[in-house]
Amino acid sequence: MRLSEFRALMHDEFGAGYAGVIENSLTLLELGDRTAALALAQGEDPKVVWQAVCRANEVPKSRWHGKLKPTKKQHAE
Helix, strand or coil: CCHHHHHHHHHHHHCHHHHHHHHHHCEEHHHCCEEHHHHHHCCCCHHHHHHHHHHHCCCCHHHCCCCCCCCHHHHHC
16 A cells, blocks of 8 residues: 555544544554554655554444445446
């Protein structure tokens, strides 16, 4: 996972404003008591960080790849 994908998933799940708060303020025990921002800055894989954020915030696994968006076909119905 690229950092840009991590940020897109964060914004999709938490909203642009709150995603930044979580990334910079939430200390994750799973990541050695580091914030997501610090873990990323220290070279942690964005996928590992994303999964830790998801577990800490009880994001359903069904949304770990992003929220489901209606397809054009579903939208037209």
